[in-house]
Amino acid sequence: MRQIFLDTETTGLSHESGDRVVELGCVEMVNRRLTGRNLHHYFNPQRANHExxxxxxxLTDAFLADKPLFSAVAQEFVDFVRDAEIIAHNANFDVGFLDAELKRIGHPPLKQLVDKVTDSLVMAREQFPGKANSLDALCRRLEVDNTSRTVHGALLDAGLLAEVYIRMTRGQNSLVIDDSPVQSEQQVEQPLIAVDLTAFVLPVLVAEDEEIAAHEAVLSGLDKSSGGKTLWRSIGASVQV
Structure with a gap:
């Protein structure tokens, strides 16, 4: 199973109003293990950022001025995500912006290129209803270290999302996960063996006189403190034959 955790940063909130992608971060995971293959680019959006x-x-306009256009790395991005499951937090936002960028250069939308798109924000709302489910909130709740996240960064956030996703879906404390089918000795089911209990002689231990006297003394004390016969004596009387 190949999954790509994806995040974007943009000039604003509306691709329909002409806002553009300025940063793209992708983190690859195969069979619930990070592979170390990432894709990360900054882009010149050809327009000013909103404050x-x-x-x-x-990411200031000055910083982005000499960065490549999205069209220059679009094919690399398409090849990287093709046929994978895309996982993004508030996926409609990221996918909407990426679809707009792809459309400008004649590429089909993202959902036609990948296996499927999963929105981790929807997953979090189902798992933690009524709670804050931003990426920062999930990191705190699931004990994912996000101390390096002083500002939003696409690659950093994609990596944090991968860790959050693992903990949401499996409760693991780390991405170092062994998914091999080998089971430990404790996990291997053992066949049940019928045992003939008539073959065993069970010893009967008879109380000694001193033990019987001590027991009676305790019951008498309970009778006196409760003002009546203890439940133990009542049960004992009812089963005598």
Whole structure:
């Protein structure tokens, strides 16, 4: 199973109004193990950032001015994600922006290129209804270290999302997971063997006189403190034959 954890940073909130992708981060996982293959690019959006966007991701117009256009790395991106499951937090946002970028250069939308798109925000809302489910909130709840996240970064956030996803779906404490089919000795089911209990002689231990006297003394004390006969004596009387 090949999964790509994906995140984007943008000039603003609306690709329909002409906002563009300025950063793309992809982290590959195969069979629930990080492979170390990542895709990360900054882009010249050919337009100015909104001030609010810069406060979120810290990518200024000056920093992005000499970066490649999205079209220059589009094929690399398409090849990287093709036929994989895409996992993104609030996936409609990222997919909408990427579809807009792909459409500009004549590529089909993302869902036609990949196996499927999974929205981890929808998953989190189902698993933690009524709670905050931002990536930061999930990191805190699931004890994922996000201390390096002083600003949003596409590659950093994609990596955090991979860790969050593993913990949401399996409760693991780490991405170092052994998915091999080999079972431990404790996990291997053992066949049940019928045992003939009549072959065993069970010893009967008879109480000594001192033990019987001590027991009676305890019951008498309980009778006196409760003002009546203890439940133990009542049960004993009812089963005598």
């Amino acid at each position: 609010e966007a810069v406060r979120v991701h810290g």
